[in-house]
Amino acid sequence: xKVYLEKVTKKFGKTTAVxxxxxxxxxxxxxxxxxxxxxxxxxTLRLIAGLETPDSGNIYIGxxxxxxxxxxxxxxxxxxxxxxxxxxxxxxxxxSLTLKIRKVPKEEIRERVHNVAELxxxxxxxxxxxxxxxxxxxxxxxxxxxxxxxxxxxxxDEPLSNLDAKLRxxxxxxxxxxxxxxxxxxxxVTHDQAEAMALAERIAxxxxxxxxxxxxxxxxxxxxxxxxxxxxxxxxxxxxxDGEIVEENGKLKIDTxxxxxxxxxxxxxxxTSTVTLGVRPEDVIIAKEKELNGIKAKVDVIEPxxxxxxxTLVIGGVAMKMVVPSDKPLRxxxxxxxxxxxxxxxxxxxxxxxxxxx
Amino acid sequence: xxxxxxxxxxxxxxxxLILVVIVTLFxxxxxxxxxxxxxxxxxxxPPTWAPETFTSRHYEDxxxxxxxxxxxxxxxxxxxxxxxxxxxxxxxxxxxxxxxSFRGSGMLLIFILLARMITPAALVIPLYTLMRxxxxxDTMISIIIGITIMNLPFxxxxxxxxxxxxxxxxEEAAEVDGMSPFRTxxxxxxxxxxxxIATVVLFSFVTxxxxxxxxxxxxxxxxxxxxxxxxxxxxxxYEIYWGPMMAAGVYLTLPTLVLAFLLQKYFxxxxxxxx
Numbered sequence: 274x275k276v277y278l279e280k281v282t283k284k285f286g287k288t289t290a291v292x293x294x295x296x297x298x299x300x301x302x303x304x305x306x307x308x309x310x311x312x313x314x315x316x317t318l319r320l321i322a323g324l325e326t327p328d329s330g331n332i333y334i335g336x337x338x339x340x341x342x343x344x345x346x347x348x349x350x351x352x353x354x355x356x357x358x359x360x361x362x363x364x365x366x367x368x369s370l371t372l373k374i375r376k377v378p379k380e381e382i383r384e385r386v387h388n389v390a391e392l393x394x395x396x397x398x399x400x401x402x403x404x405x406x407x408x409x410x411x412x413x414x415x416x417x418x419x420x421x422x423x424x425x426x427x428x429x430d431e432p433l434s435n436l437d438a439k440l441r442x443x444x445x446x447x448x449x450x451x452x453x454x455x456x457x458x459x460x461x462v463t464h465d466q467a468e469a470m471a472l473a474e475r476i477a478x479x480x481x482x483x484x485x486x487x488x489x490x491x492x493x494x495x496x497x498x499x500x501x502x503x504x505x506x507x508x509x510x511x512x513x514x515d516g517e518i519v520e521e522n523g524k525l526k527i528d529t530x531x532x533x534x535x536x537x538x539x540x541x542x543x544x545t546s547t548v549t550l551g552v553r554p555e556d557v558i559i560a561k562e563k564e565l566n567g568i569k570a571k572v573d574v575i576e577p578x579x580x581x582x583x584x585t586l587v588i589g590g591v592a593m594k595m596v597v598p599s600d601k602p603l604r605x606x607x608x609x610x611x612x613x614x615x616x617x618x619x620x621x622x623x624x625x626x627x628x629x630x631x
Numbered sequence: 632x633x634x635x636x637x638x639x640x641x642x643x644x645x646x647x648l649i650l651v652v653i654v655t656l657f658x659x660x661x662x663x664x665x666x667x668x669x670x671x672x673x674x675x676x677p678p679t680w681a682p683e684t685f686t687s688r689h690y691e692d693x694x695x696x697x698x699x700x701x702x703x704x705x706x707x708x709x710x711x712x713x714x715x716x717x718x719x720x721x722x723x724x725x726x727x728x729x730x731x732s733f734r735g736s737g738m739l740l741i742f743i744l745l746a747r748m749i750t751p752a753a754l755v756i757p758l759y760t761l762m763r764x765x766x767x768x769d770t771m772i773s774i775i776i777g778i779t780i781m782n783l784p785f786x787x788x789x790x791x792x793x794x795x796x797x798x799x800x801x802e803e804a805a806e807v808d809g810m811s812p813f814r815t816x817x818x819x820x821x822x823x824x825x826x827x828i829a830t831v832v833l834f835s836f837v838t839x840x841x842x843x844x845x846x847x848x849x850x851x852x853x854x855x856x857x858x859x860x861x862x863x864x865x866x867x868x869y870e871i872y873w874g875p876m877m878a879a880g881v882y883l884t885l886p887t888l889v890l891a892f893l894l895q896k897y898f899x900x901x902x903x904x905x906x
Contacts, residue, residue: 324803345809357804361822371808418808 274335274425274458275300276321281330283316290316292482293330298475301456303449305473307463309505313482314462318428321460322351334426345374350419351428354435356411358403364414365399368421389417392451409440420455427459433468445471466506470494478502500621503551509583511551511619512593518546518620527620531589532568537615551619554583557595560612567610572603586611659884666690666877673873689878697875698853699882702861705771706840709857712775713782713839714832721786721831722824726816728787729794730802740791747784754780755848762849769851777845782838786831793827794820829897837887858883 276298283291291313298304306314319325321332323344332339339347358367365386372382390396393413403411412432419427433441433448449472452459463469469476470490478485478493478501486498497503503511516529518536525536527550534550560567573592574585582599585592595611597603665673666689668682693699728740758777759768767773801823805815821828846857853861862879865872 322807324806344803344807349807351804351807353800353804355798355800357798357800359801359805359819370805370810374809418804 275302275333276426276458276460277333278317278321279331279333281317281320281327281332283313283320283325283327289482291320291327294479294482294484296477296484296487298458298460301458303452303459303461303472303474305461305463305469305476306479307466307469307473307476307505308479308485310464312479314464314479315430317479318351318430318460318462321426322349322428323347347426348422348424349426349428350422350424352412352415352419352430352432354431356403356415356432356435358411358415358418360403363400363402364395364406364417367403367414368399368418371418371422385421386417389420392420393417408436409444412436412444416451420451424457427457429459429461431463432461434463434465441468448472467508470506476506478505480505497551497619500549500551500619503619503621507553509554509594509596511553512557513549513551514591516548516550518548531591534568534613535566536618536620549621551621552613553617554594554596555581556614556617557586557593557611558614559597559601560610562610564610564612567612570609570611572605572607572609575603575605662877662880666874666881668874670874673877689874690882692872692875693879693882697861697865697879698856699858699861699879701853702856702858705853705855706857706859709771709774709778709842709846710836710839712771713778714835716775716779717782717786717835718828718831721783722790722821722828723816724783725787725790726794726820729791730799740787743784743787747781751777751781751844755844758845759848768849769855770849771855773849774842774845774855774857775839777849778839778842782835786835789831789834790824790827793824797823826897829894833890833894833897836890840887841883 278294278296281291281294282289294313294317296317306317308314316325320327321334323339323342327340334347334349358364359370362370368389369382369386372385377385386399387396390399393416395410395413395417398406398410398414403414406414412435415432433444436444445468448461461469461472463472473490475487475489476493477487480501486493486502488496493502494506497506497511500513504513514529514531516527519526519528519533521533526533527536527548529550568588570586570588570593572584573587576583576585577599580599581596582601582603584595584597584603586595587593664680664682667685667687668679669684669686669688672679672683728736755777758773758780762768762773762776765773767776797820801819802815805819806812810818841859842857843859843863846860847863850856850860858879862876862883865876865879
């Protein structure tokens with residue numbers, strides 16, 4: 274089932290939480306809404322659920338316009354960040370309540386609850402109340418409650434954020450497996466870019482209520498549409514410098530206050546001269562001493578990460594990050610020259626648009 | 632030996648608290664001790680502390696001479712009636728105020744609180760004429776209505792504070808699950824609001840149990856009279872029955888004490904909600 278938002282706007286008082294967003298999921302999509310806190314991603318999800326009404330614009334689930342359809346009739350299921358289990362009911366009743374309300378025959382309820390319980394490995398928890406469950410178990414019960422409805426769309430509002438790091442990574446894989454098995458269109462909200470990259474078939478990045486970019490994890494990583502996306506996706510984040518494009522001996526260069534660096538000539542025409550240069554830490558390489566275009570830097574901090582190491586370098590008093598294989602003999606205080614992988618430079622207009630699309 | 636500021640503060644507060652407890656409990660203890668003393672011993676000077684001869688006579692008198700069986704039933708009906716009506720109406724109103732904002736809702740809340748600020752004595756006369764017109768004088772219904780009017784604002788405010796601080800996502804989950812707002816309220820919200828409800832149950836019950844004003848104003852015969860009014864009738868033009876009065880005091884206090892002990896965990900939680 275597809276979900277389609279058409280020019281949807283939602284305001285709370287003077288704050289615009291969702292600003293004219295148009296977004297379409299594919300059938301059986303796993304779409305992650307990603308953005309910093311307060312960017313409007315949860316509001317977007319709540320609009321789809323029907324827990325908020327849009328001020329303008331239309332929301333379609335399948336081919337049906339659902340603006341005026343109540344949440345219970347949208348055939349969606351939602352997993353809340355806090356799980357929102359009914360604290361006074363046993364897991365079994367938590368999961369089965371929605372079926373009871375829909376007057377599903379008792380026998381069928383029992384069968385369906387046991388099926389999802391088996392799928393999520395929570396059969397032995399059905400007799401316990403939420404207070405007697407660990408975070409991870411509650412999360413599974415909340416998932417089961419959503420699954421048992423056999424919804425057409427699955428909405429998840431940061432369902433993993435209350436779990437510890439190890440369990441979170443485990444649950445990511447479980448969710449992905451479950452999605453592949455059931456093929457239910459899923460919209461998942463998170464502020465964690467690593468989680469988004471790991472889970473998503475497509476990522477929609479939202480900032481200040483507006484949609485910044487939609488694409489596969491690889492697309493948004495390799496070709497960020499603007500400086501915000503570039504900086505938000507990837508860890509450690511992209512290095513960015515403001516600068517100006519200048520011509521020197523017939524060649525284009527970018528001039529930041531810290532260095533000048535040559536550019537390839539595939540920039541869009543009519544490029545404004547004030548731009549932002551973005552370079553991912555893994556696209557920074559150590560240059561040879563005599564390299565003409567090399568930028569002088571000093572190693573300030575080294576963080577070994579196992580396979581790689583993250584080095585914080587200082588260029589003209591400003592810090593930047595570089596990721597290199599851990600066998601590179603780097604030491605704090607080393608002075609070296611660096612350069613950037615030429616085909617991996619990102620140049621953004623001040624307003625944010627990418628100027629050198631590949 | 633050195634005292635830090637915090638330990639001095641701590642000891643001063645303990646001493647003050649002990650004094651407060653003595654001042655508060657002295658009459659109660661005196662009442663309990665007097666209730667088992669003989670009439671002659673109650674008035675002896677200098678007074679005795681512990682009773683020399685133990686008697687249960689005053690307690691027996693309550694039931695044989697002062698209609699206490701009937702009055703106890705009346706008091707229970709009044710207290711339970713006030714509690715049930717206050718909690719049902721109060722929690723529904725509070726939920727409405729907390730979850731749905733409508734034009735003038737803030738003003739309405741203030742007005743409800745205003746009702747509480749008027750002294751009950753000022754309300755009694757108009758309510759009396761109203762009850763007379765309705766033919767409800769000397770019925771327990773009139774007493775229940777009178778006490779409920781004074782009690783509801785408190786219930787609404789306490790419950791509203793609870794609902795304001797309660798997370799809304801469980802109710803939203805119920806909405807997505809397909810529950811109607813009414814069913815969500817009874818099946819999900821109320822069971823979660825038990826600490827607050829225990830507080831208002833205790834408070835409403837005690838308020839109604841110890842009410843004197845509405846009882847004495849609206850009841851004229853033992854048919855609708857609560858225990859408190861029964862006690863006041865022990866003071867007649869000819870004699871004051873001190874012994875039975877003390878026994879009645881103890882009798883009246885016991886249920887509230889038991890209730891307070893049973894619910895005190897919830898009570899403190901309920902009163903300090905949101906702090």
